[in-house]
Amino acid sequence: MGNLNDPAQAVAWLRTTGAVRERCHAMFGLAERDAMPNFTLHLDKLPAAADYVAQVIRENYPTLQIPYHARWRHFAANGIDRWGQLAKTLSVNADEIARIRFDLCVVSVLLDAGAGPQWKYNEEGRPVARSEGLAVASLHAFKAGLFAGDKAHPLRADAHGLVSLAPNAIAHAFQVSDFNPLIGVEGRAALMRNLGQALKARPDLFGPDARIGGLYDYLKAHAVQDGKVAATAILAAVLEGLGPIWPSRITLDGQNLGDVWRHRGLMSGDLTSGLIPFHKLSQWLTYSLVEIFEDAGIAVTGLDDLTGLPEYRNGGLFIDLGVLSIRHDALAKFLIPVEDEAVVEWRALTLALLDHIADPVRVRLGKTAAEMPLARILEGGTWAAGRKIAKEKRADGGPPLTVASDGTVF
Numbered sequence: 001m002g003n004l005n006d007p008a009q010a011v012a013w014l015r016t017t018g019a020v021r022e023r024c025h026a027m028f029g030l031a032e033r034d035a036m037p038n039f040t041l042h043l044d045k046l047p048a049a050a051d052y053v054a055q056v057i058r059e060n061y062p063t064l065q066i067p068y069h070a071r072w073r074h075f076a077a078n079g080i081d082r083w084g085q086l087a088k089t090l091s092v093n094a095d096e097i098a099r100i101r102f103d104l105c106v107v108s109v110l111l112d113a114g115a116g117p118q119w120k121y122n123e124e125g126r127p128v129a130r131s132e133g134l135a136v137a138s139l140h141a142f143k144a145g146l147f148a149g150d151k152a153h154p155l156r157a158d159a160h161g162l163v164s165l166a167p168n169a170i171a172h173a174f175q176v177s178d179f180n181p182l183i184g185v186e187g188r189a190a191l192m193r194n195l196g197q198a199l200k201a202r203p204d205l206f207g208p209d210a211r212i213g214g215l216y217d218y219l220k221a222h223a224v225q226d227g228k229v230a231a232t233a234i235l236a237a238v239l240e241g242l243g244p245i246w247p248s249r250i251t252l253d254g255q256n257l258g259d260v261w262r263h264r265g266l267m268s269g270d271l272t273s274g275l276i277p278f279h280k281l282s283q284w285l286t287y288s289l290v291e292i293f294e295d296a297g298i299a300v301t302g303l304d305d306l307t308g309l310p311e312y313r314n315g316g317l318f319i320d321l322g323v324l325s326i327r328h329d330a331l332a333k334f335l336i337p338v339e340d341e342a343v344v345e346w347r348a349l350t351l352a353l354l355d356h357i358a359d360p361v362r363v364r365l366g367k368t369a370a371e372m373p374l375a376r377i378l379e380g381g382t383w384a385a386g387r388k389i390a391k392e393k394r395a396d397g398g399p400p401l402t403v404a405s406d407g408t409v410f
Helices: 007-014 017-032 043-060 071-075 082-088 094-110 130-143 167-173 185-201 214-222 231-245 280-295 312-320 341-365 374-393
Strands: 039-041 120-123 126-129 228-230 260-262 275-277 299-301 324-326 335-337 402-404
Touching: 007 017, 017 039, 017 275, 017 341, 039 341, 043 312, 043 341, 043 374, 071 082, 071 094, 071 130, 071 280, 082 094, 082 130, 094 130, 094 185, 094 214, 094 231, 094 280, 120 130, 126 130, 130 167, 167 185, 185 231, 214 231, 228 231, 231 280, 231 299, 260 341, 280 299, 280 374, 312 324, 312 341, 312 374, 324 341, 335 341, 341 374
Parallel strands: 228 299, 335 402
Antiparallel strands: 039 324, 120 126, 260 275
16 A cells, blocks of 8 residues: 555555555445445345346346456447447558557547437437447547548547547537537547647657557557556556546646545545545446457456446446435435535445445356456446346436536546
């Protein structure tokens, strides 16, 4: 852990998955003592929740051959292998394929925050909504060169193409209108512009072309040993390279901490007092980048060192199945600011509960942790089960709590 009164060491620790788990499980400990201000924990409901998740996994993947919870699943919405179709048209080497996939994956994941229940992307007469719709829209925007500085070479995402990206360009690419509203258009565009500046600022990570795909080359040169790379090494590079892009919320030692929030329940005597890190989008991005390395013949180790994702599908699952209950009915009736302690609690308890439900789900499916890492349970899995139970509970399929997102958290 290091000296958490040293600013640099405190920042470094808050960027680790060890810190994420430690703080979220500390919040879980408070819930076990019934000391959460906004939620009550009902662990007696966890076995039934594990039954439900295992059932959904068997429905979705009868052979139990589950892919990772990654952006690539969404590119294949409605059974159309859009990335595969694009890849077949490319006459470049394996490393350039990996760079293109990095470019596409990073911009698409960063544009993936909740779309809202009304928005849809119309793909040749086929409407695609929510995360899948955002993925399909971002893939078409990528193919059209929206993120490339040189439109003659569209399949890139580089600083020149990103630094001046305007909200109306995002709105056009995502078919936004008064009748098709998308939450957080301004926030998404700002995130892309910030990404462009971050690429320019770190040629050591992103190369002289200030291209997202340069991160693949950096990791291959610096993190791959004996044909293997640690999942946490990928995440560390993502957090270091993309750290400056997030809206300025909490800073420490002049560093923007990103997806890190405060809760009075976890006070300590050091610089991390009250801080709870999640790094949700960064971790989901890491899960998505894992596939690129594996497809390039580079094994990824320590996948379960990453955590579950504290977002509204996983979180909604535990509320809808009664593992978590809301202490105050008003919480479900109003739009909650993302920094509110109720949201911090919900996310922390969700992440800890994903750790707690993983083994019971594996037992029900007759699988080991090695055979079914958390990345597969999420996909098979808790995220899908959260979406299914939401549709059963609410006509719009939305989450049980509504969070005011700026397009950069959920």
